[in-house]
Amino acid sequence: MKKKMISTILALSMVTAVLTGCSGSGSGTAATTAAKADTTTAAEAATTKADSADDSGKTLTIGFSQVGAESDWRTANTESMKSTFSAENGYNLIFDDAQQKQENQITAIRNFIQQEVDYIVLAPVTETGWDTVLQEAKDAGILVIIVDRMVNVSDDSLYTAWVGSDFELEGQKAAEWLNSFATAKGIDPKSLNIVDIQGTIGASAQIGRTKGLQDAVDKYGWNLLEATTGEFTQAKGQEVMESMLKSYDNINVVYCENDNEAFGAIDALEAAGKTVGSDIANGEVMVMSFDSTKASLTDVLSKKITLNTECNPLHGPRVEDIIKALEAGQTVDKKKYVDESIFAVDDTVKSVTVDGNSYDVTVVTQDVIDQRAY
Amino acid sequence: MKSKKLSRSGLLLAITIVLFLLMYVSGMLIFSDKGFAKPQMFLNLFISNAGLIVIGCGLTLVMITGGIDISVGSVTALICTVSAFMMENMGLSAVSALIASLFIGLLFGVVQGYLVSYLEIQPFIITLAGMFFARGMTAVVSTEMISIKNELFLKWAKTKIILPFGYTNKKGVYIEAYIYPTVVIALLTLVLIALMLKYTRFGRALYAIGGNAQSAVMMGLNVRRDKFKAYALDGFLTGLGGFLFCLNSCAGFVEQAKGLEMDAISAAVIGGTLLTGGVGGVVGTLFGVLIKGTIASLITTQGTLSSWWVRIALSALLCFFIVLQAVIGSVGSKKNRAKLV
Numbered sequence: 128m129k130k131k132m133i134s135t136i137l138a139l140s141m142v143t144a145v146l147t148g149c150s151g152s153g154s155g156t157a158a159t160t161a162a163k164a165d166t167t168t169a170a171e172a173a174t175t176k177a178d179s180a181d182d183s184g185k186t187l188t189i190g191f192s193q194v195g196a197e198s199d200w201r202t203a204n205t206e207s208m209k210s211t212f213s214a215e216n217g218y219n220l221i222f223d224d225a226q227q228k229q230e231n232q233i234t235a236i237r238n239f240i241q242q243e244v245d246y247i248v249l250a251p252v253t254e255t256g257w258d259t260v261l262q263e264a265k266d267a268g269i270l271v272i273i274v275d276r277m278v279n280v281s282d283d284s285l286y287t288a289w290v291g292s293d294f295e296l297e298g299q300k301a302a303e304w305l306n307s308f309a310t311a312k313g314i315d316p317k318s319l320n321i322v323d324i325q326g327t328i329g330a331s332a333q334i335g336r337t338k339g340l341q342d343a344v345d346k347y348g349w350n351l352l353e354a355t356t357g358e359f360t361q362a363k364g365q366e367v368m369e370s371m372l373k374s375y376d377n378i379n380v381v382y383c384e385n386d387n388e389a390f391g392a393i394d395a396l397e398a399a400g401k402t403v404g405s406d407i408a409n410g411e412v413m414v415m416s417f418d419s420t421k422a423s424l425t426d427v428l429s430k431k432i433t434l435n436t437e438c439n440p441l442h443g444p445r446v447e448d449i450i451k452a453l454e455a456g457q458t459v460d461k462k463k464y465v466d467e468s469i470f471a472v473d474d475t476v477k478s479v480t481v482d483g484n485s486y487d488v489t490v491v492t493q494d495v496i497d498q499r500a501y
Numbered sequence: 502m503k504s505k506k507l508s509r510s511g512l513l514l515a516i517t518i519v520l521f522l523l524m525y526v527s528g529m530l531i532f533s534d535k536g537f538a539k540p541q542m543f544l545n546l547f548i549s550n551a552g553l554i555v556i557g558c559g560l561t562l563v564m565i566t567g568g569i570d571i572s573v574g575s576v577t578a579l580i581c582t583v584s585a586f587m588m589e590n591m592g593l594s595a596v597s598a599l600i601a602s603l604f605i606g607l608l609f610g611v612v613q614g615y616l617v618s619y620l621e622i623q624p625f626i627i628t629l630a631g632m633f634f635a636r637g638m639t640a641v642v643s644t645e646m647i648s649i650k651n652e653l654f655l656k657w658a659k660t661k662i663i664l665p666f667g668y669t670n671k672k673g674v675y676i677e678a679y680i681y682p683t684v685v686i687a688l689l690t691l692v693l694i695a696l697m698l699k700y701t702r703f704g705r706a707l708y709a710i711g712g713n714a715q716s717a718v719m720m721g722l723n724v725r726r727d728k729f730k731a732y733a734l735d736g737f738l739t740g741l742g743g744f745l746f747c748l749n750s751c752a753g754f755v756e757q758a759k760g761l762e763m764d765a766i767s768a769a770v771i772g773g774t775l776l777t778g779g780v781g782g783v784v785g786t787l788f789g790v791l792i793k794g795t796i797a798s799l800i801t802t803q804g805t806l807s808s809w810w811v812r813i814a815l816s817a818l819l820c821f822f823i824v825l826q827a828v829i830g831s832v833g834s835k836k837n838r839a840k841l842v
Binding site: 219220221222223224225226227228229230231233234235237238239241242243253254255256257258259262266267268279281329 | 650
């Protein structure tokens with residue numbers, strides 16, 4: 128009897144707890160309901176004029192599964208998507224942060240499918256393991272757009288398009304800039320002694336950026352002393368630079384495959400008593416880098432990094448272009464690259480040409496840094 | 502004594518089930534237009550968590566004996582990576598990968614079980630070492646991410662079991678509800694373990710050991726052997742669960758399944774299994790897993806909340822259940838004292 132009473136009390140208290148729990152998030156729910164009401168009316172409106180070809184009033188629901196928030200680059204990427212697919216622009220964005228876990232992304236995509244979103248945008252944590260869940264999306268008739276990293280699936284039709292960076296082009300731009308710079312300064316290509324601090328071996332950024340440099344080395348006859356991985360980290364970049372300095376005393380160009388490695392390399396160079404800068408002829412060591420985060424552009428401004436090639440995180444507008452094209456019934460390119468700038472310390476080289484396309488070089492000023500989103 | 506304990510665990514289980522139903526039904530009401538009421542949304546809870554259900558079953562067994570196993574997440578990563586490596590880099594079949602997975606799991610269970618039961622070392626420390634070892638070995642096998650493309654494996658992973666119901670989506674296409682074979686295996690395992698706990702001598706012995714190991718010895722139970730068997734079985738289930746996990750992710754890499762052990766432990770606790778041992782069951786663990794899945798699902802469906810709220814909601818639930826268990830426990834012991842007086 129007593130036991131029964133206790134259990135009743137417990138059950139009651141529990142229900143109360145659940146109810147308060149619900150009301151705690153009530154404001155959020157109310158907001159969603161309100162937003163939902165809008166959507167419903169919009170949908171109804173769309174239905175009433177269904178026969179007319181004009182679909183511009185339709186709210187598109189986009190499910191976006193993001194890797195996480197591990198870096199400034201990633202945060203800028205998320206913000207770009209959020210500002211592009213905002214309610215003002217006529218979208219309903221469902222955003223899910225996977226906290227670096229692939230299984231969370233798989234679960235989120237399944238959830239998007241059940242919500243019958245119009246498009247799924249996926250920034251995959253890993254390149255692999257997407258066959259099953261993307262097949263489910265395809266079966267449900269939902270188009271998938273991949274951003275940033277590529278996915279490695281057995282059937283290419285599982286995704287509609289990919290938006291990201293052309294890492295090889297980034298490498299080519301940097302190498303072409305170095306060639307133009309050396310020519311302008313009257314430096315003999317044979318006297319360029321380059322070391323390459325590579326990214327994590329096998330990462331698409333590493334492969335593309337290394338290839339861009341390697342091809343130029345073969346083409347222009349530069350000396351590539353050594354290429355070793357710095358695993359995209361500052362600590363490893365510093366370590367690798369230190370050991371390279373012990374092996375070679377004639378290094379005058381350090382090609383770092385991301386900003387963090389550049390920070391580490393600069394520390395190691397300065398600790399070894401070298402001066403970093405662009406004046407190779409007078410014994411300075413030139414540091415080249417990729418990504419163009421705010422912190423690294425500050426280093427360009429203070430002339431520690433000579434050239435920084437951008438890796439653009441602002442994917443939102445590109446993804447929107449694809450979705451608009453698909454909505455209009457057009458076909459889209461399977462691969463879509465984002466535009467990326469080149470930031471240099473001075474205007475010795477005004478533009479570089481790769482494969483017949485010309486790319487302007489931006490000279491870094493405080494204004495340029497202030498305008499950066501990340 | 503025994504009957505009272507069982508009813509206590511029955512009460513905890515009932516609370517978990519009611520809580521799950523409340524959460525799910527309120528989700529269905531609030532998000533009915535966002536697909537939450539669809540049967541497939543419910544089935545997805547099982548599809549995404551099949552591996553966790555099986556691993557949770559194993560963990561529940563050792564928790565009933567008063568032990569713990571925090572190596573399961575790392576062992577899962579090891580199993581996925583070894584399976585992927587065997588199939589992709591060595592060209593072996595999916596069947597041999599499955600056998601290797603079960604063997605690795607069992608091996609961890611046997612070694613950890615031996616150290617815990619026969620050498621009487623703290624299970625937390627042993628399985629912590631196991632956790633580091635397995636994660637380290639995963640990196641030794643491969644630091645690269647391996648994508649599984651083995652035909653038979655993908656066939657296992659992608660074969661849908663179509664159910665006799667479904668829904669019509671907004672484009673007017675009828676979509677049948679489905680589950681994957683992993684779900685069937687997970688639920689079958691769950692039923693077998695539940696029956697074993699309830700009706701076999703070994704199953705009852707686990708409760709006796711967790712309730713009071715000394716009295717269990719005096720009752721004539723071979724405590725060491727049964728404890729050892731519990732860990733071995735836990736290891737085997739981790740092997741199976743790890744393989745199911747791998748079928749869901751179709752890949753192997755070092756960072757996989759990080760924190761999975763904590764998900765499994767919290768599912769067991771929410772399901773009414775006491776960390777001190779002697780009380781609990783795998784059906785509760787199933788509901789613990791479903792509750793975790795439902796919270797994640799609710800937050801994703803809501804669409805604007807940060808997904809870190811899943812953790813916050815889970816932690817609140819954990820606190821709630823631990824306090825609840827303590828309250829029920831103290832009420833029970835007070836009644837005991839009253840009886841003695």
